[in-house]
Structure formats: C-alpha cells, structure tokens
Amino acid sequence: MTTTPDTAAPDAATDAAVDQPELIQSAIREISHIATLPEVTLKIIQLVEDPDSTAQDLNKVISNDPALGARILKVVNSAFYGLPGQIGSINRAIVLLGLNAVKNIAIAASLAKLFRGGKISPNFDARELWTHSIASATATRLLANKAGLGLPDEAFLSGLIHDIGIMVEMQARRNEFVDAVEAASQTGRPLREVEFEKLGATHEQFGMELCKLWKFPASFQNVAGYHHRPLDLPEGSRTLASLVYVADHLTKQLELGYTGDVEGSEIDDKVREGLKLQQKDFDEIVAQLPQAIEEAQAVFAGAV
C-alpha cells in the first residue's frame, strides 16, 4: 500500500490532537475573536515566510503601526538585547538583526494582551501565567545560549508561548479549567491528567492547535504541544521543547509565576543529556535568571 506524501509526513506535532480534533477545534473557534494575534503580527508572519519579501516590505508593514514600531525599538535598545549603541529605526534593526529576529520580537511584543483575565480561582491568576511565561522565555533564551544554539529570539518566543493553551482553556472553558486547576492543586495530581478528564484535552493540545491556527512554524507547535514531554518528539525536532521543559522546571524551583502544571521537581536526565548540558549549567542559569528576568520584564511586561 502506498501513502500520499501528506499522510506519510512524520509530523509529530499533530499526533496528540488526532483523538479529539473536533473538541479542540471548537474551543478554539469560540475564542477566535479573543485569541487572535493582531492583524499586523499575522501580516509580519506571512511576509517573513514569503521568500520574495524584502526588509523594505517588513519595514513598511511595521511603519503602519507606530505603537508596534516603538515597542520593537524599545526591545532592540534594551539592556535585555544588549546591542552596542542606539538603534533609531526599524530599518536599522532589520539590517542588524535580520527579518526573522524582528518578526519574533514583534510577536513577543504583541502577546501580553492575550494574557488577560486576572485571578479567576484561588490557585490561578492569568497575570501569574504571564509572569511565568516571561520567566520561562528568559530562561529558555539563556539555556539556548548555554547550549551553544544561538537563536535567542526563537528561544525567547518559545518560552513565551509554551503555555498559551492554558489561555485557550481559560477563555473557552473557564468553569472546567477552574475545576481542573483546583483539583490538581488539592490532590497533587498532574494538571494535564485532570485537564484531560474535565476538558477532554490538555493545555498542550489546545496550545498546539492555536499555534497551527496562527501559522507558527512546526518548532513552536512542538513547544506548545510537547513541553511537558519533549522526549515524545522525534530526536531531530525536540531541542526547543527540551529547552522549554528545563526552563519550566527552573522557574518552578524559583517559584516564578504560575507553575501548577509543571510535573515533579526533577529535570529528566535524558532531556538534560540530549541538550548536552550539565547540572552546573543549570545552576549558573538559576543564578543569572533574576537579573535577566528583570530586564525582560522591563521590556515586555508593559507591552500591552
């Protein structure tokens, strides 16, 4: 029997969703009016994926949204970014950092407004999830650097979006989500297990579908879909999800924001070895984190 290239494609990112696609899709449809990226951000994603687009095209799109342009320059010129000298224009930022980096910064700068909702139950506050997301993003960036991978913007954005599925649950299935959070914190059972019972799917699955809807690259879909179990991904596509998995644990150790979904306190040795990192690398990052998070927060916390 032959298979079409489509069905033969080893797309691990879709595996987790095949059982309950309709359930997940319908939840996402219900929040599509809330959980959409701003028009300008979607345009930027499309543009960068188009091989014919130029830096000039990107500059034009960003120029139409002065507030976004200002936020991007704030990021680029922050201590967090650490470039020498002041960057005065988007054009210059694109020349120095590249299209892809500016795209990632634009997405990061537009995400904060999606993390709305405040304290909706004794053990969950959307603002705590945003704090956790910034902390994880910063840790993922430091880890990527430590592992010699570079890709600072991609790493940061991965950390920022990894728990986006929780926002889907919170906005589309709030009562069930609150039940799940409270049951998990009262019983100590893993949140994903309780989510599955009460909502029919986990935040990994909801998040992965949202990333698909946003047309994020497969690497980001994998992060949202596998950050609690990166070893379930094929070896060649688990690096970002592994980095975020470690970042998630480090933020739990430091009690940075909402970490009720992080399972256990130990970092799996297999994940650590896959990243070719040592425990002492993690210790160093834990020591650097508070200062780095402060810098990231100064830029992104007010990015609404």
Ligand SMILES: [Fe+2]
């Ligand atoms: Fe998570």
Ligand SMILES: [Fe+2]
């Ligand atoms: Fe997390």
